[in-house]
Amino acid sequence: xxxxxxxxxxxxxxxxxxxxxxxxxxxxxxxxxxxxxxxxxxxxxxxxxxxxxxxxxxxxxxxxxxxxxxxxxxxxxxxxxxxxxxxxxxxxxxxxxxxxxxxxxxxxxxxxxxxxxxxxxxxxxxxxxxxxxxxxxxxxxxxxxxxxxxxxxxxxxxxxxxxxxxxxxxxxxxxxxxxxxxxxxxxxxxxxxxxxxxxxxxxxxxxxxxxxxxxxxxxxxxxxxxxxxxxxxxxxxxxxxxxxxxxxxxxxxxxxxxxxxxxxxxxxxxxxxxxxxxxxxxxxxxxxxxxxxxxxxxxxxxxxxxxxxxxxxxxxxxxxxxxxxxxxxxxxxxxxxxxxxxxxxxxxxxxxxxxxxxxxxxxxxxxxxxxxxxxxxxxxxxxxxxxxxxxxxxxxxxxxxxxxxxxxxxxxxxxxxxxxxxxxxxxxxxxxxxxxxxxxxxxxxxxxxxxxxxxxxxxxxxxxxxxxxxxxxxxxxxxxxxxxxxxxxxxxxxxxxxxxxxxxxxxxxxxxxxxxxxxxxxxxxxxxxxxxxxxxxxxxxxxxxxxxxxxxxxxxxxxxxxxxxxxxxxxxxxxxxxxxxxxxxxxxxxxxxxxxxxxxxxxxxxxxxxxxxxxxxxxxxxxxxxxxxxxxxxxxxxxxxxxxxxxxxxxxxxxxxxxxxxxxxxxxxxxxxxxxxxxxxxxxxxxxxxxxxxxxxxxxxxxxxxxxxxxxxxxxxxxxx
Numbered sequence: 001x002x003x004x005x006x007x008x009x010x011x012x013x014x015x016x017x018x019x020x021x022x023x024x025x026x027x028x029x030x031x032x033x034x035x036x037x038x039x040x041x042x043x044x045x046x047x048x049x050x051x052x053x054x055x056x057x058x059x060x061x062x063x064x065x066x067x068x069x070x071x072x073x074x075x076x077x078x079x080x081x082x083x084x085x086x087x088x089x090x091x092x093x094x095x096x097x098x099x100x101x102x103x104x105x106x107x108x109x110x111x112x113x114x115x116x117x118x119x120x121x122x123x124x125x126x127x128x129x130x131x132x133x134x135x136x137x138x139x140x141x142x143x144x145x146x147x148x149x150x151x152x153x154x155x156x157x158x159x160x161x162x163x164x165x166x167x168x169x170x171x172x173x174x175x176x177x178x179x180x181x182x183x184x185x186x187x188x189x190x191x192x193x194x195x196x197x198x199x200x201x202x203x204x205x206x207x208x209x210x211x212x213x214x215x216x217x218x219x220x221x222x223x224x225x226x227x228x229x230x231x232x233x234x235x236x237x238x239x240x241x242x243x244x245x246x247x248x249x250x251x252x253x254x255x256x257x258x259x260x261x262x263x264x265x266x267x268x269x270x271x272x273x274x275x276x277x278x279x280x281x282x283x284x285x286x287x288x289x290x291x292x293x294x295x296x297x298x299x300x301x302x303x304x305x306x307x308x309x310x311x312x313x314x315x316x317x318x319x320x321x322x323x324x325x326x327x328x329x330x331x332x333x334x335x336x337x338x339x340x341x342x343x344x345x346x347x348x349x350x351x352x353x354x355x356x357x358x359x360x361x362x363x364x365x366x367x368x369x370x371x372x373x374x375x376x377x378x379x380x381x382x383x384x385x386x387x388x389x390x391x392x393x394x395x396x397x398x399x400x401x402x403x404x405x406x407x408x409x410x411x412x413x414x415x416x417x418x419x420x421x422x423x424x425x426x427x428x429x430x431x432x433x434x435x436x437x438x439x440x441x442x443x444x445x446x447x448x449x450x451x452x453x454x455x456x457x458x459x460x461x462x463x464x465x466x467x468x469x470x471x472x473x474x475x476x477x478x479x480x481x482x483x484x485x486x487x488x489x490x491x492x493x494x495x496x497x498x499x500x501x502x503x504x505x506x507x508x509x510x511x512x513x514x515x516x517x518x519x520x521x522x523x524x525x526x527x528x529x530x531x532x533x534x535x536x537x538x539x540x541x542x543x544x545x546x547x548x549x550x551x552x553x554x555x556x557x558x559x560x561x562x563x564x565x566x567x568x569x570x571x572x573x574x575x576x577x578x579x580x581x582x583x584x585x586x587x588x589x590x591x592x593x594x595x596x597x598x599x600x601x602x603x604x605x606x607x608x609x610x611x612x613x614x615x616x617x618x619x620x621x622x623x624x625x626x627x628x629x630x631x632x633x634x635x636x637x638x639x640x641x642x643x644x645x646x647x648x649x650x651x652x653x654x655x656x657x658x659x660x661x662x663x664x665x666x667x668x669x670x671x672x673x674x675x676x677x678x679x680x681x682x683x684x685x686x687x688x689x690x691x692x693x694x695x696x697x698x699x700x701x702x703x704x705x706x707x708x709x710x711x712x713x714x715x716x717x718x719x720x721x
Contacts, residue, residue: 002180004031011180012173017098017164024162030177034205036170037224037674038157041217042115042131051089053118053125060115060156061127063087070103085114085127094127098164102132110134115156131156131168155211174209187708188227192691198223225678226688229462232675233692234702235712236465240291241700243466246444248289249330249419253281253312261311264352265304267476273301276470280309280448283468284420290446293464295454296472297647298612299479302450303345305472306422307352309448310334314358314400318417329358329400330419333437333445335408337425339364340565344587345424346371346403350381353401361390363404363413366562370399409437421445425452452612454605454647456655458679461689473646475615482611482621484642486599495624496543499593502622503547508568508591509575510613511535514598516553516579530597530626536577544575552578580606589617599625600634604641604650612647655680 002011007029008022027033040058047060068083079100084091094114096102106112116130133156159170186193186201193200199207199219208220258277262269269277276294283290296302310332317324334349336342346362350371353360362369362382368390373383393399397416402408421437437445449467460469487495499509515531532553540549550573552564561581568576569588576591580602594614599607607625614621627638644650678684695705702709 001182002030002177004029004034004181004184006030008033008173011177015164018169019164021162021164025160025165030181033170033174033177034209035224035672036159036174037208037221038159038217040158041155041211041214042158043155043214047113049089050085050087050092053092055118055120055125057118058116058158059118059127060113061085061087061092062111062113063091065106065108065110065112066091068103068106068108070100085112092125092127093121094130096129096132096166099129099166106132106134113154113156115158129161129166131158131166131171155214155217157209157211171209178206178209185707187705187711188230189695189705189708192230192695195691196226196687198226221674221677222684224674225681226684228672228675229678229685229688230692231708231712232462233465233689234696234708237692237696238700238702238712240466241696243291243444244288246289247442248287248446249316249318249417249443250287251284251313251316251330251419251446253285256312256315258308258312261352262304262308264355265301265307267301267304267478269304270301270472270474270476272296272472272474273305276305276472277308279468279470280305281312284309284312284446289444290420290448291467292448292470293460293467294448294450294470294472295460296450296452297454297475298452298609299475299615300452300472301476302424302452302472303348305470306334306424306448306450307349309420309422310349310401311353311356313420313446315356316419318397328397328417331394331397331400331402331415331417332420332422333408333415333418334401334403334422335424336403336405339366339405339562340569341424341587342403342405346382349401349403354381358401359393359399360401360403361394361399363387363390363402363407365405365407365558417443418445419443420448422448422450424450453609454651456648456651456679458682458685459655461685462679465689465692473648478618479615480618480620482615482623484611484623484625486625486627486638486642487595492626495595498622499595500544502593503544503574506590507593507619508571508573508588510591510594510610511539511575511577512580512594512596512610513577514579514601516555532577532579535597539575539577547574549573549575549577552576552581554579554581580610587616588613589619592617592619592621593624594622595624595626597626599627599638604637604644604654605647607641608644608647608650 008014008027011030014022022028025036027036042058042060047062048057050061050063053059053061063085064087066084066086068081070079070081072079078097081096081099081102083094083106085094111134113133114127114130116127119126119128133154157167157171159167161167161170184202184205188198188201192198198204201223204220204223207216208224211217211220258281262277280290280292280294283292294302294305296305313332314329316330318328318330319325334345336345342362342364346360346369349360357372360371368385368387369382370385370390370393371382373381390399391413394402395414395416402415407413415437418437447467449464455463485495503509513530513532513535517531517533532551536549536551550564550567552561552568556564564573564576567573568591571590592614594610596602596607596610602610611623614623625638625641627634640653641650644653678688695702699705702712
């Protein structure tokens with residue numbers, strides 16, 4: 001019997017190229033296939049005459065086959081079928097790749113309906129890989145259906161394709177699955193479906209794959225958009241309740257002189273920082289574990305807020321609220337995404353905590369350090385120690401503050417009194433991760449998660465549904481606004497001269513390129529854009545010969561990346577030519593200029609992250625966009641980028657105007673395209689979130705909803721990183 005878990009092969013025999021295509025698309029089961037939605041629909045009531053077709057059109061035509069044959073392409077030997085199709089207005093050539101059987105199925109004189117993209121081959125138009133349907137009559141003969149005022153065309157679903165599997169194959173196979181599968185149990189309760197007028201699951205699947213009218217497809221998409229947000233929030237709601245049942249260290253923050261600590265920061269606190277600190281300290285006072293996200297724009301002072309939370313924690317003794325120890329400190333684990341950032345935090349924390357006498361450790365893949373040190377040194381206030389020794393001191397509670405990378409969650413590392421875990425830059429850190437870092441301790445750590453990636457409110461509500469939100473939407477006093485400029489080709493040399501003057505003053509420069517290497521000149525449609533390696537050579541030789549130019553890109557080894565950044569950080573190099581790998585967390589205050597080559601190729605949120613690399617000091621900073629701003633759309637986007645006051649504005653603009661796929665790194669959230677569509681609709685997100693919350697509050701274990709309980713298990717595995 002066919003079920004959702006059945007393999008696709010149990011439904012239909014698969015050729016090797018089809019199997020490979022399905023593997024690439026990550027489609028293994030009947031369920032995967034049914035959730036492979038059409039990207040759009042072709043409406044046969046709006047077919048075009050052949051003489052009106054233009055290159056780039058997605059069109060539906062009807063005509064008669066005048067000639068058809070199957071053969072293999074001359075160079076690649078790919079099997080293909082070619083045809084000439086004619087209507088009353090003219091004729092067009094048609095090509096189907098990897099579908100040689102079509103020449104046997106369709107004969108000369110037959111009437112067909114074809115839907116696909118019009119391309120240009122030399123001087124003539126061609127219809128490539130269209131979906132194909134046999135028609136009884138040509139439209140000119142079907143007067144009733146063609147000219148009746150209430151005529152309704154057939155909607156043909158068009159699917160994402162891959163070599164070896166066509167849109168037509170998907171349509172045929174999915175319809176076969178829907179007809180053969182007997183039962184598809186619905187995981188959304190009937191009461192919720194009725195409340196929001198959503199179709200049941202089987203109906204929605206039929207409507208999205210084979211709609212009779214456009215309204216059916218829209219209702220189905222609404223159902224699946226709601227469905228995904230609802231499932232994520234249900235899974236997160238369950239996790240939040242489980243965490244709230246755990247026992248955390250009760251951290252007394254009322255008797256602390258927080259002001260004495262915060263006055264040591266280089267900038268006075270903003271109102272947003274003060275509010276966030278109040279929220280965090282209030283959470284730490286409770287015995288239920290804190291689960292909070294601190295979301296702040298680039299340079300808004302998240303580290304200062306985190307340091308205050310660390311101070312509040314380590315100034316408390318271990319023990320219960322009734323009986324505290326008279327010695328020792330609670331411990332904090334601070335996890336950063338890279339060794340460079342972990343090292344920068346370690347150095348910052350030494351300055352913040354020097355007056356307290358509190359011990360601080362750094363643990364990364366490269367080694368371990370400890371502050372303070374008994375060995376006096378004019379060079380460094382810390383000393384290098386062995387990993388085994390550091391593990392021993394952390395395990396017996398001697399070191400309260402431990403900063404590091406993923407090395408912090410190794411099995412060999414054990415804390416004695418871990419009270420607070422701080423996770424920088426979106427590392428997903430849920431129930432299981434917190435349990436693993438707490439190890440044998442009977443207490444559960446408070447969690448402060450931090451991100452500098454501004455994301456739209458709807459996305460934050462969804463992916464961080466288990467976390468309370470604190471926002472830093474102000475910049476520190478004295479921080480100058482970046483001067484932004486779009487540089488046209490004829491102004492390039494003038495801009496280089498400005499940068500030479502800044503280099504002369506001792507400043508440093510980032511230059512961002514879209515590619516690592518030059519494109520293969522023989523490769524068709526290769527993206528022509530500046531590359532890191534060639535641009536670095538050109539700049540060193542012809543533009544900035546007096547200054548040292550370094551490179552950084554994703555194909556370098558971890559060690560090479562660390563060395564490149566360390567050279568830039570210590571000012572051994574003046575100019576760093578890089579891909580967008582520098583966008584997260586790097587802090588080089590002396591770098592005050594960034595050039596972004598091919599700026600039109602980056603999403604706005606990503607451009608903002610890149611611009612954030614030069615918003616790190618009180619020096620005036622500059623961002624130059626070298627963009628090919630020919631289209632009105634590109635000009636509008638660049639204009640929005642220059643005018644936007646903060647990253648949150650840009651993220652919302654990206655979501656509404658360019659679409660979810662353009663938001664920086666959105667594929668990482670583990671949400672499908674249809675789920676991402678839902679994020680444009682705050683009412684839908686709030687409705688799905690409220691439904692999930694009410695359900696969990698009434699039935700935390702989902703004992704009345706076993707199907708839903710099973711379905712959301714996979715959302716426990718999604719890591720929003």
